[in-house]
Amino acid sequence: MMLSTGSYSSKCMQKEMGHIQNNKPFNNLFLHNKTAGADEIQIDDSIIKTLGERKKHMCIKKGNDSSPACNKASIPGTVTQRSCVYGGARVVLMPVTDAIHLVHGPIGCAACTWDIRGSRSSDDDLYKSGFSTNLEEKDIVFGGENKLLETIIELNKLYNPAAIFVYSTCVVGLIGDDLKSVAKKASELTKCRVIPVQSEGFRAVNKSLGHQLACDAMLDYLIGSGEVKNPSKYDMNIVGEFNVAGDLWDIKPLFKNIGVNVLCAITGDSKVEDIAAAHMAKLNVVQCQKSSNYLAARMEEKYGIPFLKVNFFGIEETSNSLRNVAKFFHDPGMIKKTEKLIESEIWRIRAEISKYREKLTGKKVAVYVGGNKAWSLIRAFEELGMEVIMTGTQNGLPEDYERIRETVKDGTLVVDDANSMELARLLKKYKPDLIVSGAKEKYLSLKLGIPFCDFNHDRISSFAGFQGFINFAKEVDRAVSSPVWNLTPKKCSGVKENAG
Amino acid sequence: MGECNVIKKDRNSVINPLVTCQPMGAMYAVAGIRRGLPLVHGSQGCSTFVRYSFSRHFREPSEIAVTSLHEDAAVFGGRRNLISGLGNLAVRFKPDLIGAISTCSSEIIGDDMVGFIKIAKEEMTQKMGEKEAESIKIIPISTPSFVDSHFRGYDNAIKALVDNLAEEPTESNNKVNIIPGMVNPGDTREIKHILALMGIEGIILTDISDTFDSPLRPSATEFRPFYPKGGTTVGEISDSSNSLGSISLCNYSGSAAKSLEKKYDVPSSLGPIPIGVQNTDQFLRNLKKYTDLEIPEALLDERGLLMDSMADLVSRYLFGRTVAIYGDPAISAGIARFVCELGMVPSVVCTGVESKEFEEEMKKVSKESDGPVDMLVGSDLRALETRLQEEPVDLMIGHSDGRLFAKNLEIPLIRVGYPVYDRAGYHRVPIVGYNGGINLIDRITNTVFENFYDAEHWKLQQ
Numbered sequence: 001m002m003l004s005t006g007s008y009s010s011k012c013m014q015k016e017m018g019h020i021q022n023n024k025p026f027n028n029l030f031l032h033n034k035t036a037g038a039d040e041i042q043i044d045d046s047i048i049k050t051l052g053e054r055k056k057h058m059c060i061k062k063g064n065d066s067s068p069a070c071n072k073a074s075i076p077g078t079v080t081q082r083s084c085v086y087g088g089a090r091v092v093l094m095p096v097t098d099a100i101h102l103v104h105g106p107i108g109c110a111a112c113t114w115d116i117r118g119s120r121s122s123d124d125d126l127y128k129s130g131f132s133t134n135l136e137e138k139d140i141v142f143g144g145e146n147k148l149l150e151t152i153i154e155l156n157k158l159y160n161p162a163a164i165f166v167y168s169t170c171v172v173g174l175i176g177d178d179l180k181s182v183a184k185k186a187s188e189l190t191k192c193r194v195i196p197v198q199s200e201g202f203r204a205v206n207k208s209l210g211h212q213l214a215c216d217a218m219l220d221y222l223i224g225s226g227e228v229k230n231p232s233k234y235d236m237n238i239v240g241e242f243n244v245a246g247d248l249w250d251i252k253p254l255f256k257n258i259g260v261n262v263l264c265a266i267t268g269d270s271k272v273e274d275i276a277a278a279h280m281a282k283l284n285v286v287q288c289q290k291s292s293n294y295l296a297a298r299m300e301e302k303y304g305i306p307f308l309k310v311n312f313f314g315i316e317e318t319s320n321s322l323r324n325v326a327k328f329f330h331d332p333g334m335i336k337k338t339e340k341l342i343e344s345e346i347w348r349i350r351a352e353i354s355k356y357r358e359k360l361t362g363k364k365v366a367v368y369v370g371g372n373k374a375w376s377l378i379r380a381f382e383e384l385g386m387e388v389i390m391t392g393t394q395n396g397l398p399e400d401y402e403r404i405r406e407t408v409k410d411g412t413l414v415v416d417d418a419n420s421m422e423l424a425r426l427l428k429k430y431k432p433d434l435i436v437s438g439a440k441e442k443y444l445s446l447k448l449g450i451p452f453c454d455f456n457h458d459r460i461s462s463f464a465g466f467q468g469f470i471n472f473a474k475e476v477d478r479a480v481s482s483p484v485w486n487l488t489p490k491k492c493s494g495v496k497e498n499a500g
Numbered sequence: 501m502g503e504c505n506v507i508k509k510d511r512n513s514v515i516n517p518l519v520t521c522q523p524m525g526a527m528y529a530v531a532g533i534r535r536g537l538p539l540v541h542g543s544q545g546c547s548t549f550v551r552y553s554f555s556r557h558f559r560e561p562s563e564i565a566v567t568s569l570h571e572d573a574a575v576f577g578g579r580r581n582l583i584s585g586l587g588n589l590a591v592r593f594k595p596d597l598i599g600a601i602s603t604c605s606s607e608i609i610g611d612d613m614v615g616f617i618k619i620a621k622e623e624m625t626q627k628m629g630e631k632e633a634e635s636i637k638i639i640p641i642s643t644p645s646f647v648d649s650h651f652r653g654y655d656n657a658i659k660a661l662v663d664n665l666a667e668e669p670t671e672s673n674n675k676v677n678i679i680p681g682m683v684n685p686g687d688t689r690e691i692k693h694i695l696a697l698m699g700i701e702g703i704i705l706t707d708i709s710d711t712f713d714s715p716l717r718p719s720a721t722e723f724r725p726f727y728p729k730g731g732t733t734v735g736e737i738s739d740s741s742n743s744l745g746s747i748s749l750c751n752y753s754g755s756a757a758k759s760l761e762k763k764y765d766v767p768s769s770l771g772p773i774p775i776g777v778q779n780t781d782q783f784l785r786n787l788k789k790y791t792d793l794e795i796p797e798a799l800l801d802e803r804g805l806l807m808d809s810m811a812d813l814v815s816r817y818l819f820g821r822t823v824a825i826y827g828d829p830a831i832s833a834g835i836a837r838f839v840c841e842l843g844m845v846p847s848v849v850c851t852g853v854e855s856k857e858f859e860e861e862m863k864k865v866s867k868e869s870d871g872p873v874d875m876l877v878g879s880d881l882r883a884l885e886t887r888l889q890e891e892p893v894d895l896m897i898g899h900s901d902g903r904l905f906a907k908n909l910e911i912p913l914i915r916v917g918y919p920v921y922d923r924a925g926y927h928r929v930p931i932v933g934y935n936g937g938i939n940l941i942d943r944i945t946n947t948v949f950e951n952f953y954d955a956e957h958w959k960l961q962q
Contacts, residue, residue: 051588076567077539077585078592084545106604106645107514108521112549115904128904129882132514140608140646151513170543170605171646174574201543202569202605420563421592440551444561449718458556489718 047413048425051075057416058392061408067401068392070416073205078419081368081440082394084201086169087113088210091457092291093197093217094127095119095242095267096275098162100155102131104148104179105169109201110134117457120246122269126161135171145177152186152194162272163193165217173200193272195221206395206417207370211291218266218275219298226276228263234329235263236283239299239307240292240372241464243268244457250465251287251312254345258326258337266295279303283328285310285321287464290371290393290400312464313373313472314380315346315353345466353383356473361385363433363480366450368415368423368441370394373455375407377436384473389430392418420444434480449488451479502845502869506859507876515882516901518827518852522643523601524550525653527564528682529661530599530641532706534731537595539565541582541611542603546645556921558685558712560728565589569605578611586620590628590636595727596734597637599657604645613640637734639664649853651752651829654682658705659755665734666741669764673742675701676790677766679757681750681773681830682918683932685713690930691749691774694784697798700791703740705756706732713928741766745790747783749773749932750830751857772861773830774932775940776838777806783933802934809938810842813945819843821948822871826850826884826898827917829858831931833865835897835916838940840868847893850876850884881905895947912951914943 043050043058050058056069074080086109094101094117103110114130121127133151135144152164164186168179183196197217199210228235236255241248248268255262263281264274284296284307296307308328310321319342326338363386367374374393381388391404392415404414418426423441427450435445438456445452453476455463461471523540527550530538540547547566554562567581582600589598600613617638624633641660643653658679676695680688688709695702710730740746746757746768757768767790774783780803784795821844825832829851836846846869849862854877866873876883885905888896896906899917906913920926930936 073570074568075588076581077565077588079563079565080544082544083548084543087545106521107517107519108645111517111520130516134514135646137647154512174608201545202574203571439555443555443559447561447716488716
């Protein structure tokens, strides 16, 4: 459902929103997934030339039976956009602000990953430092367990942190250090929470397992071990919200307004003790459904906390998410407040949004990301009048592609684990007006003359909620309307050059 | 004459590292080869996080392939991954050179890279034909991540390239080999500018100046931006044995030059990096030594311009100020000497490596210092932060990773080196050569203006 072009009236908007909701009630609730027809998929050579075994990882969405193959090992010798299992665990836990994140491995694993996620903190900044046991040759030969134990004791003395997360890396898996027993011993010696994360980099084909292992670490060592001082019947966690660029700070006030108490975000701007008490919530909502569905499902299993899938990107998605939460709490007052809030927020932002919508209508977008954004952004772009012509992820699972299939229009190209050469070819072929991706893809697309918008760890504007949607529209407009694209041979056409 | 104290880190842990692991340095080196591609034999994070880091610093795409080692490889070895990785890369990218870079995993598993490359070559010959397979050079580069740092990785890579590619000398090519070290595109361009003024043809081992700073000119050509213009050709590396001499600019990058000297009698010199007046003088003397060419007027003028800005600015604004310098062991030592030339005191010089060459160079520098020099070796940013909390300095010079505590300690930070991700264009602006000296002195003095002077009374302060 698209919003009408031009000026908004509050009533009209509200009617449309209501209509959307009536059509697809609870469209954000958990859906059981099936993989459909992945084996028969083969992308046509006319769209992209690529290696035979890669052809089934791309498809044109048509009806209900097209999802690309996924969750397979990348082909060796490609420039993959993927990361490792350790990387996946690190990004999920990194936003825990008052913890030490100690990487047990050679120096590079810590050196390349400290302070690389724009997750913001309202208080502690310990999480921004990089800690490493710096495994060296002698440790490889004799084992690194003693060094790890000594390092934990030393760091605990230096910082007195709320917890120490200890990440395992490839080397640790190969030399066989027993992370769990060292953590246990260190915990007893220091009285500090020492939490092992079994994230050997090579353990899986992409970082998705890392997300799960990070969740396991929280489930096994943290959640359930603390308590909330003043529990209320409207306590809720936001799971899979990492406060990148302050997203959480745009979401929290909305819930405060309707009377829901956000106990804890896992893990954005969180403290160790908040997560420890997260099991006392009455509801979990899941924002990043790529990394955190698992956590919510396990918490439901273990503590009986129901969960809702939410999405705070875009007007319709934000509104529906709020409505679903209010509906869950069965409080007529809250439901009323929610409708009022949605109405007033839409009224507040309508003029600005229609300004951007006028400029952006008809522009074509490609999305290539690591997480849930491959589907959660689609509606937001449609609300700006833009058309998503390609979407994909580096590490999607079958259920991710299911969600994509439900969300995108027929004719949309869906890609899995596209490497840099495939991306470049697709960008040249499809010539989108914008690509939404992360830092590695940024300069690749700009060099091809394709405007770029960062929707990853590096972005500096919050994009969540109603206010975030304005920021988002502004950022998209900045990328698309930059005068530089009037001065360059746009989108690789028109200029013939020899091979460089 | 300042005393020099060598201070080692008194901790097990590394907190806010100043170095990363070896493979990154090798990727840097291979990225400077024309139609060259690094292939990292390891986990996906090993290439991905380095690409991420390169992107943030250079604001350029970087193509680094990986063999994607997974659990089965950890058990059965990475043979299949490396062989098929090389094959796929060869077929799809048709590179001139692949640098096969080992990692902690592949080294511990014990993969025989040299043997695997041979098998891969045979497979490629069958698939692509002998001529095409032969045109793709595959160089094994051993970079165990658990030994030393990325500087060693860079050195190992340049040595592997030269050892594998340099041919038996025929006749002199009248060229000089330059091993720039892990400097910026702007620095390499400045070196090439100096060579051009001297009338010398150089072989830059390797040249990232155009591969990590390339124009935006979208074209329909299939392979761009995978192969940006520029970079050192394989032919140039083969020819490096015919050169008059080799100069390694950085105190950690001398192995390839030593190897050429030992095998083919190509004389070599190691450092110091031409930052500041005397180090640049030394570089020119080395060039003169190998080529017998005179220093041209144009270079003397450039030197004169640097002297002129020093005369204008030093005594009024810079003299006596204390500086903390950190990061790359060669760049840090070079800047330390330059700040001495500016009448400032390099009170603390901090690097993540422990190296004899660095310590020797710093001991010489400290003799030129007006005050004591604390040399933090094998250290990290936390150690530097603690040292500066106890004894503050007026200015910090180093890369962007020090920005957070610089702000907390209210010490102005002048950014140089790698990585600089919170300023624009620093990878393009040279700090080497006389021109680089001028850039540095301007950068330092402007920071002093902004932080130590009252803008309202500006005219009076002139």
